[in-house]
Amino acid sequence: MKKKFKIVVKTELCKRCSICEYICPNSVFQMKDSFLEIYDERCKGCNICELICPDCAISVIREEKNETIYSRK
Numbered sequence: 001m002k003k004k005f006k007i008v009v010k011t012e013l014c015k016r017c018s019i020c021e022y023i024c025p026n027s028v029f030q031m032k033d034s035f036l037e038i039y040d041e042r043c044k045g046c047n048i049c050e051l052i053c054p055d056c057a058i059s060v061i062r063e064e065k066n067e068t069i070y071s072r073k
């Protein structure tokens with residue numbers, strides 16, 4: 001099945017706080033040895049991660065339109 005959402009994390013902004021890992025209802029983020037693994041095929045586009053990231057490091061992009069569905073900037 002085609003992915004509906006793409007998650008982009010700006011690694012230069014990410015402080016590896018793990019908040020996204022705890023908050024995502026679909027287990028998209030997994031912190032492994034201080035490296036954030038992303039399983040965006042599980043994403044349902046709820047946008048919580050983008051809103052909650054304290055460093056504004058996450059973008060949720062709708063794949064078919066290749067557009068950001070929400071931006072704080």
Ligand code: SF4
Nearest residue numbers: 014015017018020053
């Ligand atoms: S919430 Fe933001 S800063 Fe924290 S680990 Fe996730 S992407 Fe990085």
Ligand code: SF4
Nearest residue numbers: 024043044046047049
């Ligand atoms: S948009 Fe929702 S489902 Fe997708 S990664 Fe963020 S918190 Fe998880």
